[in-house]
Amino acid sequence: MQQLFYAILTMAAGVLACVAYFFGTNWILDKIFPSKGLSGAQASKNLRITNAIRPWLFLGPALFALTVYLVYPVIESVWLAFHDKSGQEFVGFRNFIWMVNDGEFRQSIFNNFLWLLVVPAAATFFGLIIAALTDRIWWGNIAKTLIFMPMAISFVGASVIWKFIYDYRAEGSEQIGLLNAIVVAFGGAPEAWITIPFWNNFFLMVILIWIQTGFAMVILSAALRGIPEETLEAAVIDGANGLQIFFKIMIPQIWGTIAVVWTTITILVLKVFDIVLAMTNGQWQSQVLANLMFDWMFRGGGDFGRGAAIAVTIMVLVIPIMVWNIRNARKEMGGH
Amino acid sequence: MIGAARSPLMWVVHLSVLLLVLIWTLPTAGLLISSLRDKDQLAVSGWWTALSSSTRNDVFRAPTAEAQVERDGKFVISGNVRDSDAGTISAFGISSREPVAFKAGETADLSDGAKLTVQADGSFEIVSDTSMEGARGQRIFFTASTPPRFTLDNYREVMNASGIGASFINSLTVAIPSTIIPILIAAFAAYALAWMEFPGRSLLIAVVVGLLVVPLQMSLIPLLKLYNGVGGFLGVPAKTYMGIWLAHTGFGLPLAIYLLRNYMAGLPREIMESARVDGASDFDIFVKIILPLSFPALASFAIFQFLWTWNDLLVAMVFLGTGNNELVLTGRLVNLLGSRGGNWEILTASAFITIIVPLIVFFSLQRYLVRGLLAGSVKGG
Numbered sequence: 001m002q003q004l005f006y007a008i009l010t011m012a013a014g015v016l017a018c019v020a021y022f023f024g025t026n027w028i029l030d031k032i033f034p035s036k037g038l039s040g041a042q043a044s045k046n047l048r049i050t051n052a053i054r055p056w057l058f059l060g061p062a063l064f065a066l067t068v069y070l071v072y073p074v075i076e077s078v079w080l081a082f083h084d085k086s087g088q089e090f091v092g093f094r095n096f097i098w099m100v101n102d103g104e105f106r107q108s109i110f111n112n113f114l115w116l117l118v119v120p121a122a123a124t125f126f127g128l129i130i131a132a133l134t135d136r137i138w139w140g141n142i143a144k145t146l147i148f149m150p151m152a153i154s155f156v157g158a159s160v161i162w163k164f165i166y167d168y169r170a171e172g173s174e175q176i177g178l179l180n181a182i183v184v185a186f187g188g189a190p191e192a193w194i195t196i197p198f199w200n201n202f203f204l205m206v207i208l209i210w211i212q213t214g215f216a217m218v219i220l221s222a223a224l225r226g227i228p229e230e231t232l233e234a235a236v237i238d239g240a241n242g243l244q245i246f247f248k249i250m251i252p253q254i255w256g257t258i259a260v261v262w263t264t265i266t267i268l269v270l271k272v273f274d275i276v277l278a279m280t281n282g283q284w285q286s287q288v289l290a291n292l293m294f295d296w297m298f299r300g301g302g303d304f305g306r307g308a309a310i311a312v313t314i315m316v317l318v319i320p321i322m323v324w325n326i327r328n329a330r331k332e333m334g335g336h
Numbered sequence: 337m338i339g340a341a342r343s344p345l346m347w348v349v350h351l352s353v354l355l356l357v358l359i360w361t362l363p364t365a366g367l368l369i370s371s372l373r374d375k376d377q378l379a380v381s382g383w384w385t386a387l388s389s390s391t392r393n394d395v396f397r398a399p400t401a402e403a404q405v406e407r408d409g410k411f412v413i414s415g416n417v418r419d420s421d422a423g424t425i426s427a428f429g430i431s432s433r434e435p436v437a438f439k440a441g442e443t444a445d446l447s448d449g450a451k452l453t454v455q456a457d458g459s460f461e462i463v464s465d466t467s468m469e470g471a472r473g474q475r476i477f478f479t480a481s482t483p484p485r486f487t488l489d490n491y492r493e494v495m496n497a498s499g500i501g502a503s504f505i506n507s508l509t510v511a512i513p514s515t516i517i518p519i520l521i522a523a524f525a526a527y528a529l530a531w532m533e534f535p536g537r538s539l540l541i542a543v544v545v546g547l548l549v550v551p552l553q554m555s556l557i558p559l560l561k562l563y564n565g566v567g568g569f570l571g572v573p574a575k576t577y578m579g580i581w582l583a584h585t586g587f588g589l590p591l592a593i594y595l596l597r598n599y600m601a602g603l604p605r606e607i608m609e610s611a612r613v614d615g616a617s618d619f620d621i622f623v624k625i626i627l628p629l630s631f632p633a634l635a636s637f638a639i640f641q642f643l644w645t646w647n648d649l650l651v652a653m654v655f656l657g658t659g660n661n662e663l664v665l666t667g668r669l670v671n672l673l674g675s676r677g678g679n680w681e682i683l684t685a686s687a688f689i690t691i692i693v694p695l696i697v698f699f700s701l702q703r704y705l706v707r708g709l710l711a712g713s714v715k716g717g
Contacts, residue, residue: 003502003661007509010577014513018520026619035617054618055534062525062589063540065518068562069555069586070547076558087561126356133353136346143353145702147360152698153691154647156666160673160687161363164370164680176382176680178366210360215709222710242345271551274649278670290553294650297557304557311554322549329545 018061025057074315080308087304095309105310108287112317114201115208115272115288120265122209124258127216131224132246134217144221148214155211155274162207163279168192197285204286207275212268216261223257224250263321270314289314364691371688374485375681391426391481393435398462398473411464413473418458423480428454435477446474454478490685500686502661503668507646507693509577510656510664514584514645515638521585522592523634527622529593530600531608541597547590556654559583563655575662580655584645592637595708599633600626636708639701643694665690 033046084091099105130147134140150158167177171190175181180190194200227250235249251258273290280286282295293310296303370383380392396417404411417425427436430444430452438444440456450464454476462474495501528534529541560574567574603626611621627634649666656662663671669683669690676682698705 003505007505011509011513014578014581015516015520018517022520022524026617030617030619050617051532052534055528055532058524058528058532058618058622059540061521062593065521065582065586065589066544066547069559069583070550070590071543072562073555073558074550076561077554080557130353130356133349133356136349137353140353143357145699146357148702148706149364149695149698150360152643152694153364154649154666154694156649156669157647157687157691160669160683161367163673164367164684165363167680174381176379178362178382178384181382181384210363213360218706218709267549267551271553273553274666277649278673290551293553294556297560304561308557311551311557314551315554318549318551322546325549326542326545330542 021061022057025060026054029053029057077308077311077315080304081312083305083308085303085305091305095305098306099309099313104282104287104292107285108282108289108292109313111201111285111287112270112289115205115269116266118202119205119208119212119269120262122205123212123265124216124220124261126209126213127218127261128220128251128258130213130217131221132250135221135224144214144217148218150211151214153211155207155272156278158207158211159275159278162203162210163194166193166203194280194286195284200280200284200286204275204279207279208269208272212265216265219261220254220257223254227253263324267318267321270317367684367687370680371490371684372486372488373490373681374487375490377482377485378681378684386486387484389481389483391479392423393477393479395432395435396476396478398460398476400473401468401470404462404464404468411467413462413468415460416458417454417460417476417478418480423458423482424456425454425458426456426479426481428476428478430474430476432475432477436479452476490681491689494682494685494689499663499668500665500689503663503665504689506656506662507665507690510580510584510648510652511642511645513577513581514588515642517581518585518588518592518641519634519638522589522596522637523627523630524622525589526593526596526600527618527626529597531626532618544590544593544597548594550590552587552650555583555587556650560654573657575655575657577656580651583651583655584641584648587651588641588644592641595637596630596633599630603629632704632707635701636704639697639705640708642697646694 029050033050035043035047035050080087081095082090082092084094130144134143137143153161164176165178166180167175168180168190169175169177175184175190179193184190193203231249231253232245235245240248271290272288273294276282276286276288276291277294282288282291289310293307293314296307296310366383369386370378373383373386377386394417398413399415401413403415404413406412417428425440427439428444429435429437430446431437438454440454443451443453446452446462448464448468448470449466450462450468452460452462452474454460458478458480460476462468529537529544563574563579567576607625607629608621611625616624647666648664649670652664652667656664656667658667669686672683672686
C-alpha cells in the first residue's frame with residue numbers, strides 16, 4: 001500500500017514537472033516580451049523576438065533528451081571502444097583485435113547474420129501471405145487480430161510461452177511440451193531442442209518471427225488495399241489467375257512497403273537481446289551480439305572497453321539502414 | 337479480390353488461414369490453460385489433455401504384518417493406496433507382470449491365502465483367516481484416473497510469494513510516466529518542426545530520422561557512467577525511477593517526433609493562419625487547436641510507448657535496481673526462469689500476469705494501434 005502511494009506520488013511529480021516546464025517558460029516569455037496592449041512598433045518587435053525564441057522553448061526538452069540519450073552515447077561509445085576496461089587508458093585498437101580473435105564474438109557475429117538472414121525474410125513472407133489470404137475471407141479481420149496479438153507480448157513473456165512449447169521430458173515419460181509431444185506422436189524421439197548447437201538458433205528465431213509477423217501483416221495488408229482496383233480488373237480481364245495477379249501485379253506495386261517492413265524488422269533483430277537472455281543466455285552456441293555486449297558490461301565487474309567495442313559493431317551494421325532511412329524521408333518530405 | 341472470391345480454391349484459403357491462426361494462437365492459449373491447471377496435473381500431462389481425466393499407474397506397498405488388527409476372528413490390514421484424495425482407482429494388480437489384472441471392487445487371492453480387495457476410492461483391505469507374517473508389505477499396483485481440475489491457486493501463490501504483486505506496481509510506475517512525458521515533449525517538438533519557422537529546421541528533421549535506428553545498446557554504457565557521475569555528484573542513488581523515465585523518454589522520442597510531425601504537417605494550414613490573424617500565439621494555437629486535432633496520432637503513439645515500456649527488459653535491468661522495490665515484471669520473470677525454471681505452475685501464472693495488461697491494452701485499443709503503425713510506415717497506404 002505504501003509502495004502504491006509512493007508510486008502515484010512520483011508519477012504525478014514527474015508528469016507535473018514536465019507540464020510546468022512548457023506552461024512556465026511560455027508564460028515567462030509572454031511576460032517579458034508582451035505583444036498585446038502595446039503600441040504597433042514595440043508590439044511587432046516583441047512579436048519577432050518571441051517568434052524567434054519560442055521554437056527553441058518547444059524543442060528544448062526534446063533536443064536535450066535526444067542529445068543526452070542518443071547523440072552523446074554514440075560519441076562516447078566510440079571513444080570508450082578505444083579505451084581499457086575502466087575507460088581511463090587509451091589502448092588503440094586492442095579491444096577490436098581482442099574481439100576479432102574471440103571465439104564467442106565470432107560465434108555471435110555468425111549467429112547474428114543467421115538471424116538477419118532468416119527473421120526479416122520469414123516475418124515479411126508470412127506477413128505477406130497472411131495479408132493476401134485474409135483479405136479474401138469474411139472472417140479475415142478476426143484472423144488478423146489473433147495473428148497480430150503476439151505484438152503486445154513482451155519478449156520475455158514470449159520466451160516463457162515458447163520455452164513451454166520446447167519443454168523436454170526424458171524419453172518414455174509423457175511430454176508436456178507441445179513440440180516434443182507432436183514428435184513423439186509421430187514416432188520420433190523427444191529432444192531438448194534449445195540445447196542443440198546451431199539448430200537452437202532457429203528455435204529462438206521462431207519466437208521473434210511469431211511476434212513480428214503481425215506487424216508485417218498489418219502494414220502489407222494496408223499496402224495491398226492501396227493497389228488501384230483498375231490494375232487488378234485489367235489483369236482479370238486479360239485472363240490472369242490468382243497467383244499471377246499476386247506475383248506479377250501486386251508484389252511489384254508494394255515493393256517499397258516490403259522494403260520498409262524488411263528494414264524495420266532488421267533493425268529490431270540487431271537489437272534483440274531479451275529472447276536469447278531468457279531462453280539460453282548464450283549457452284549452447286546461441287550467443288548474439290546484443291547479449292554478448294550485455295555480458296561484457298556486467299560480467300565480472302564489467303569491461304566498458306570491450307562492451308563498447310561490441311556496441312560500435314552493432315552501430316556500424318545499422319549505419320547503411322540509417323542512411324537509407326534519411327534519404328527516403330528527404331524524398332517524402334520534399335513538399336514541405 | 338475480384339473473381340477469386342468465387343473460385344473453387346476458396347476452401348484452401350479458409351483452411352490455410354485457419355491453420356495459420358491456430359499456429360499463432362496456440363502458444364498463448366497453452367500458457368493460459370496451463371496457468372489455470374492443478375500444478376500436479378500440469379507437471380505430468382500436456383495442457384491439450386486438460387479436459388480429459390489423466391490416468392497414472394503407480395505402485396503402493398501395504399504396511400507390514402505388524403499393522404494387522406483382529407476383527408471378527410479374521411486378521412485385517414487396511415489403508416488407502418492413494419497419496420492424496422484425488423482420483424478414482426479403475427484397476428489394480430498384485431504383480432508387476434499384470435498390474436491391471438483386477439477391476440476396482442474385485443478381490444484378489446494372495447499367495448499366502450489372504451484376500452486383497454481394492455475399492456474405487458482407493459481403500460483396500462487384506463483379509464486373512466490366520467495371523468499374517470512377513471517383514472515386507474504386499475505390493476499393490478493400481479491405475480488411478482484423476483478428473484481435470486482447474487484452479488486459481490497458481491495465481492494466488494504467485495501473487496503472494498514471488499513478489500509479482502510488487503513488481504506489477506513497479507512496472508506501472510515505470511510505464512505510465514514513461515508514456516506521458518515523451519508524448520508531451522514530442523508533441524511540442526513536432527509542432528515546432530512542422531509549423532514554426534527557424535533556422536536549421538530541415539537538418540533537425542534529418543537528425544531525428546537518423547536517430548530512429550540508433551540501437552539502444554549503444555547508449556547503455558555511456559549513460560550508466562553518466563548516471564553514476566550525476567548520482568555521485570548530487571548524493572542520490574544512480575538508479576531511480578526518474579532516471580528510467582528520462583531514458584525511456586530519450587529512446588522513444590525519435591519515433592514519437594517522427595510520427596507526430598508527419599501527422600501535424602498534414603493538418604490544414606488555414607486553421608492556424610486564421611487563429612494567428614486573431615492574435616493567438618503559437619503556444620495558444622498548439623494547446624487549443626493542434627493538440628485536440630492530433631488526438632488519433634497521440635493515442636496511437638501512447639499505446640506503442642506503453643506496450644514498449646511495459647514490456648521492456650533491458651532498460652529496466654540497467655537503470656533500475658534489482659531489489660524487491662524496483663524489479664519490474666519482465667525482470668522478475670527472467671529471475672523466475674532462472675530459479676524456478678522447472679516449476680511450470682509458477683512460470684505460467686507469472687508470465688500470464690505480465691502479459692495480461694498489454695493484452696488488455698491491445699484488444700481494447702487495437703484500432704488506434706494499427707492506425708499508428710500505418711501512419712509511420714506507409715504514406716497514403
